[in-house]
Amino acid sequence: MQNTLVSPVGILGFGVEGQSTLRYLFREGVKDIVVMDKNPVSLPEVPAGVNVKVSSGENYLDGLKDCVTVVRSAGVYPMSKELFQFQMNGGLMTSQIQLFLEQTRSAKVIGVTGTLGKGSTVSMISHILDKCGKANSIGGNFGVPALDLLEDETPDRISILELSSFQLMTLSVSPDVGVVLRVSTEHLDWHKSVEEYRDAKANLVRWQKRDGACVYLKDAEPTAKIAAESPAKTKYAVSLADGPSAGDGDAVIDGATLTISGQTLDLADCKVRGIYQLENMAAATLACKAIGIGVAEAFEALKSYETLPYRMEFKGEKNGIEFYNDSYATRPDATIAATGSMKRPFALILGGSEKNADFTELSKILVEQRPNLKRIALIGATAERMLDDLKKAGVDEAGIKTAIFPTLEEAFADSLNIGKGGTVIMSPACASFGLFKNYKVRGQVFDKLVAGI
Numbered sequence: 001m002q003n004t005l006v007s008p009v010g011i012l013g014f015g016v017e018g019q020s021t022l023r024y025l026f027r028e029g030v031k032d033i034v035v036m037d038k039n040p041v042s043l044p045e046v047p048a049g050v051n052v053k054v055s056s057g058e059n060y061l062d063g064l065k066d067c068v069t070v071v072r073s074a075g076v077y078p079m080s081k082e083l084f085q086f087q088m089n090g091g092l093m094t095s096q097i098q099l100f101l102e103q104t105r106s107a108k109v110i111g112v113t114g115t116l117g118k119g120s121t122v123s124m125i126s127h128i129l130d131k132c133g134k135a136n137s138i139g140g141n142f143g144v145p146a147l148d149l150l151e152d153e154t155p156d157r158i159s160i161l162e163l164s165s166f167q168l169m170t171l172s173v174s175p176d177v178g179v180v181l182r183v184s185t186e187h188l189d190w191h192k193s194v195e196e197y198r199d200a201k202a203n204l205v206r207w208q209k210r211d212g213a214c215v216y217l218k219d220a221e222p223t224a225k226i227a228a229e230s231p232a233k234t235k236y237a238v239s240l241a242d243g244p245s246a247g248d249g250d251a252v253i254d255g256a257t258l259t260i261s262g263q264t265l266d267l268a269d270c271k272v273r274g275i276y277q278l279e280n281m282a283a284a285t286l287a288c289k290a291i292g293i294g295v296a297e298a299f300e301a302l303k304s305y306e307t308l309p310y311r312m313e314f315k316g317e318k319n320g321i322e323f324y325n326d327s328y329a330t331r332p333d334a335t336i337a338a339t340g341s342m343k344r345p346f347a348l349i350l351g352g353s354e355k356n357a358d359f360t361e362l363s364k365i366l367v368e369q370r371p372n373l374k375r376i377a378l379i380g381a382t383a384e385r386m387l388d389d390l391k392k393a394g395v396d397e398a399g400i401k402t403a404i405f406p407t408l409e410e411a412f413a414d415s416l417n418i419g420k421g422g423t424v425i426m427s428p429a430c431a432s433f434g435l436f437k438n439y440k441v442r443g444q445v446f447d448k449l450v451a452g453i
Contacts, residue, residue, distance in 0.1 A: 005099075006068045006092060008032035012083075013073025014041050017096055020145035021071045024099075026050065027151065036063040067091060071099070074141075074166040093170065097163065100139075100146035101173045106159040108291050111140075111174070113163045113204045114181025114223070116334055117280045118142065121181060122162045124284035124305055131301035132293055134158055141167060158291065163204060171203040177290045178205035178230060179215040179283050182333075183222040198222055205230035213290035215283050219243035236286040238279060251282035258282055258299075260289070265299040272305060273324065274312040276337040310443035312338055312427075318453045320420030325450075326427035327443030332362035335429035339370050346423040347375035347415035349408070352430030352442075354381045362429055363393040367400065375418055376402040377411035382430050408435065408442070412449045 009030050011018045014037035025033055026047055033052045035041050041054045055063025061082040064070065069092040072078055078093065087093055101109065112122050119142050129136040135157040139149045142162035149159055161175065183201055205214045206229045216227035218237040227235060239249025251260045256267040258278050267278060285298040307313050310327040317323070326338045330352070339348060348366070359382070366373055367390065376395070378386055383404045395402050405411040408426075415424045426446050436442040 005030060005071075005094075008034055008067050008069075010034040010036055010063060010067035010070040011073070012036050012070050013076045014039070015073060015075065017073045017075075017145045019044075020147050021073070021096060022052075024147040024150070025071075034063045034066050036060045064091065069094065071095060072170065074164060078170050095167065095170060096146045097140065097161070097167045098171055098173060100150065100159075100161075101171075101175065103150060104159060105153050105155050106149075106157050107155060108177065109159045109161065109175040110177040110179065110287050110291070111161045111163050111204050112179040112181065112283075112287075113165070113168060113183075113201050114179075115183050115331070116337065117181045117276075117283075118162045118164075119308055119328075120277065120311060121179060121280040121284050121287075122160050123308055124280060124302065125160050125287055127305045128284060128288045128293060128298045128301040129158055129160075131304070132288075132297055134293070136160060138162070165197050165200040168203040169200040172207055174203065174205055174207040174212070174230075176208075177213045177215070177287050178208060178232070179287050180204060180217070180223050180226050181279070181283060182217055182220045183226060198226065202226045202229050205232065208232045213287075215286045215290065217279060217283075218245045218249050234290060236290065238282040238286065251286055253278045253282060258285075260285055260299075261295045263295045263299055265302060270303050270305065272307045272312075273314050274307075274338060274341040276341060277307075277312070310439060312341070313443075315447060315450045318450065320422075321416065321418060322423040323450045324423065324425040324427075325443050325446050326425060327432070327439045327446060329427040329429060330431045330439060332357055332359055332429045335427040336362055336365050338425065338427040339366065339373065342370070342372055342423055342425065344421060344423045345372050345374050345418060346425055347377065347418040348373060349377045349379065349411050349415055349424070349426040349446075350428055350430075351378045351383045351386055352380040352428045352435065353433040354385075355431055357382075357430070359386050359389045359429070360393075363389040363395070366390070367393040367395050367398050373400055374422070375415060376400055377414050378402065378404045379406075379408055379411050379435065380428070380430060380432075381434050386429075408445055409449065412446070416453075 011021045036055045041056050064086045072095050138160045139146045140161035141164045212232035213234040214230040214232045215236045217223045218239045237249035238251045239245045241247040241254035258265045288298050313325045315323040329335045432439050432442040
């Protein structure tokens, strides 16, 4: 589709995505551009004949008065009074994902959203397509900004987008194949309500065409409600054999086995660990089925798929102790899923920076439903609050040794007391800020500690 941006074009937010938008506008030959960001802006070399104005600082939104069209970066909340007024006065607001979906020449676009598992599912889809000889690229919230994908796009390529609620919030066009994973509650420091968060997610499938396809988890009520908004004729449901749907789905997960179209995949035959990954594998396989990939071929490909770094990453066994690095688990529900996969007696490293998450359910599940949990080492700003919730859940009565440590190094050393035949898992349920720059640095420190044994 032809670019319909009307100049002057504003870029709202100048982080990685905003800088990608600027490169896109240069390629499209847009001559009048306004860059708006609260932080100081450092511009790259500007092509001859192009005028780029900068509006930064506390009053950066003053730049709106110089724009006809605005490309909103995902992290900028779209419902501010300034943006509302801009549109009431005839201004046009769009986004990276909107522009990509309007202009892509890809053979198919697969979009993936959810609270958990987006990155894993997107990378699984790409892995399957690679193994089946299908050209593909990943972008959006994972990989490269979506508009960068347009630069070297070919009509035979399949584009796979990981899409956050921030990116979906104002979308009015949907991908060919929409994958809706488990949707719980997240980003309520940005969204005004749970309803707004879930409504944003629904844009992934709300605008699909009849010949599109929607993949969803039948036993997760918020996800099923979102899928119901898709007008696509083809809908593939992932179902749990022991869930409310009693296995009535196109993909059925029964224990550690996944069945689709009469084909079965056993988790024991795969490189990934964590039984919760079967939901991601089911969704990835059905997404590929929707674009013509055979289930048997997809299952064969998944056997060689290796987990992304810091997502239930198996780090090996030393002195009879297994180690798992799940530093990417920055929410309680991620830790609930990870600990549910532990087979041996295990020690859990828990805690991090404060996002005011509710640890009540996590604490109850750890105490009441994880009989092989023997030790908990708490770190970070959330440690005291977590300990209080764990005590209320009966951690002492359950005989789970629990203590607070000032550093990850000390928590790790204590966890080694799980002994031979046990497992140490770092699945913090919290972000890393305070002790670490981000979850990657936290994961790297854990890896070094394992390597140093």
